[in-house]
Amino acid sequence: MTRLVAKSVPGPSVPAPVPPSPPQPWTVLDVIRWTAARFAERGIASPRLDAELIVAHVLSLPRVQLYVQFDRPLSATELPDIRALIKRRQAGESVAYLVGKKEFWGLEFAVDARVLVPRPDTETLVEEARARLEGAPAPRIADVGTGSGALAVTLAKLRPDATVFASDVSAAALEVARGNAERHGVTVTFLEGDLAAPLVAHAPFSLIVANLPYILSADLAALPPEVRVEPRLALDGGADGLDLVRRLVDAAPALLAPGGALALEIGAGQAAATVALLVAGGFLDPRTRQDLAGVDRVVSGGRP
Numbered sequence: 442m443t444r445l446v447a448k449s450v451p452g453p454s455v456p457a458p459v460p461p462s463p464p465q466p467w468t469v470l471d472v473i474r475w476t477a478a479r480f481a482e483r484g485i486a487s488p489r490l491d492a493e494l495i496v497a498h499v500l501s502l503p504r505v506q507l508y509v510q511f512d513r514p515l516s517a518t519e520l521p522d523i524r525a526l527i528k529r530r531q532a533g534e535s536v537a538y539l540v541g542k543k544e545f546w547g548l549e550f551a552v553d554a555r556v557l558v559p560r561p562d563t564e565t566l567v568e569e570a571r572a573r574l575e576g577a578p579a580p581r582i583a584d585v586g587t588g589s590g591a592l593a594v595t596l597a598k599l600r601p602d603a604t605v606f607a608s609d610v611s612a613a614a615l616e617v618a619r620g621n622a623e624r625h626g627v628t629v630t631f632l633e634g635d636l637a638a639p640l641v642a643h644a645p646f647s648l649i650v651a652n653l654p655y656i657l658s659a660d661l662a663a664l665p666p667e668v669r670v671e672p673r674l675a676l677d678g679g680a681d682g683l684d685l686v687r688r689l690v691d692a693a694p695a696l697l698a699p700g701g702a703l704a705l706e707i708g709a710g711q712a713a714a715t716v717a718l719l720v721a722g723g724f725l726d727p728r729t730r731q732d733l734a735g736v737d738r739v740v741s742g743g744r745p
């Protein structure tokens with residue numbers, strides 16, 4: 442049995458955390474603890490979760506099943522597979538890309554390097570969409586810049602009475618999104634093209650949601666490595682981060698039904714500027730919604 446020893450994974454010369462002293466062979470819990478400690482040393486934000494996701498992936502188990510299999514010994518083939526993923530995680534790859542999936546709103550989405558990994562912050566946009574659609578029968582929803590399809594698919598699940606469209610300029614991202622709609626058994630019409638352009642023929646909409654790239658071009662180089670490997674097309678929002686938001690705010694009124702709404706995810710510090718854009722664009726009732734960290738994350742406005 443190969444043992445996972447500290448020297449097998451390149452790392453900074455920090456003292457090893459309390460080394461597990463498991464009985465031979467390594468168990469699920471041993472390897473999770475060992476890995477979480479290594480990840481913590483490297484400053485990885487969620488070391489235990491990432492360790493569990495990697496081990497669950499190699500063992501082909503739902504993560505929750507690990508908890509009833511902590512004492513299970515790992516086989517000689519499982520351990521090297523886990524070690525390979527640990528190395529890649531430590532080299533900066535995101536755990537979602539390594540395991541090929543990410544949970545969003547309690548649903549599992551396939552992800553790979555063609556799409557942005559859906560973030561928990563974006564669930565704030567789902568909450569705002571739900572609120573804006575309350576009482577609207579059979580709404581027509583558009584998700585602009587759909588990426589993995591996380592928003593479009595989640596909204597289609599939450600509102601089975603809705604007709605859902607989703608667009609992206611990236612044909613590769615749309616392939617991933619189509620797969621996710623299939624996986625969750627929902628019907629979404631996917632359209633390729635620049636921002637709202639492919640949606641014109643399908644207007645009017647009750648609601649347009651969009652989590653467009655909003656990172657300032659100048660900030661891209663300083664992003665953590667796991668974010669830098671995501672598609673630049675999904676990140677770069679131009680000089681002030683609002684290039685695409687500005688264009689969508691301009692285009693949306695022509696696509697919305699009377700009383701329809703536009704809801705946008707934004708970056709920290711962009712709420713005031715985005716509200717100003719909505720007001721200048723003739724939107725009423727501008728609202729801001731915070732994410733779990735208390736950051737203004739979503740701005741929305743309604744049409745007369």
Ligand SMILES: C[S@@+](CC[C@H](N)C(=O)[O-])C[C@H]1O[C@@H](n2cnc3c(N)ncnc32)[C@H](O)[C@@H]1O
Binds near residue numbers: 585592655685
């Ligand atoms: C920040 S990602 C969001 C993905 C997904 N909606 C989510 O919330 O996880 C932005 C998406 O917008 C797409 N995008 C970038 N520029 C675009 C454009 N001009 N028109 C349409 N989509 C665009 C990117 O390809 C990417 O999939």
